[in-house]
Amino acid sequence: MTVLAVILAGGLARRMGGGDKPLRLLAGRPLLEHVLDRLRPQVAAVILNANGDPARFADITSHWGLPVVPDPLPDYPGPLAGVLAALDWAAAHRPDLPTVLSAPGDGPFLPPDLVARLEEARAAAGTPLACAASGGWTHPPIGLWPVALRAELRAALLAGERKIDRWTARFGCALAEWPTDPVDPFFNANTPEDLAAAEALLHGA
Numbered sequence: 001m002t003v004l005a006v007i008l009a010g011g012l013a014r015r016m017g018g019g020d021k022p023l024r025l026l027a028g029r030p031l032l033e034h035v036l037d038r039l040r041p042q043v044a045a046v047i048l049n050a051n052g053d054p055a056r057f058a059d060i061t062s063h064w065g066l067p068v069v070p071d072p073l074p075d076y077p078g079p080l081a082g083v084l085a086a087l088d089w090a091a092a093h094r095p096d097l098p099t100v101l102s103a104p105g106d107g108p109f110l111p112p113d114l115v116a117r118l119e120e121a122r123a124a125a126g127t128p129l130a131c132a133a134s135g136g137w138t139h140p141p142i143g144l145w146p147v148a149l150r151a152e153l154r155a156a157l158l159a160g161e162r163k164i165d166r167w168t169a170r171f172g173c174a175l176a177e178w179p180t181d182p183v184d185p186f187f188n189a190n191t192p193e194d195l196a197a198a199e200a201l202l203h204g205a
Contacts, residue, residue, distance in 0.1 A: 002044065003044060004045050004047065004100050004101070005039045005040075005100070006069075006101070007032065007046065007047070007105045008079050009032070022057075022105030024195060036060075038107075038110040038111075038114075042115040046066060048069065049070070049086060054068035070085065072084055072085050079140075079164060080156075080162065087149070087153065091150060098148065101144055103141070107142070108187070108189070109198075110186070111178055114132065118130040118131070118176050122174045125172065127173055128148075128172065129146070131175060131176075132176055132177075134177060134184050134185060140164035152170075152171075187201065
């Protein structure tokens, strides 16, 4: 395993009424724990990208041994900043891990072959980057990122870049597609209604 996973939880969760989406309960457990269940078997280590006081995640992070890493830039510049936080953390703390997998903290159905298939896709395409797709949609926040590109990513963010797919297009980004039957593995819970839907799906996932 040569991959570090970062769970992206740095957003403002406006559609959920504010607060931290990964701490909302699904089937009696925080969404974050469902995501961890899916990711931990696939990677060497996991970190959480979140802004503000990390103490609010203490119950989970202390149990799972999960470092909390804030965005390196102010004003919530989006998922790319969370990815940069992870690339910087890997370079400083896990130089043995040359690749970062990013995934949102509100996706309880992530596939068990996420890393393997993203790796296969970028190897087959000869590109440094790969992201997930399902149902005809790409999911740019769910992908593989080489730590070697962190200087380029930092420069782009400082220049005002915020769109993931526009930045990844500069280097080449392979797609790995998953079926959506019986459940879209990249379902994410943005609203209370989504949480209710996830609860129903969980019993058949």
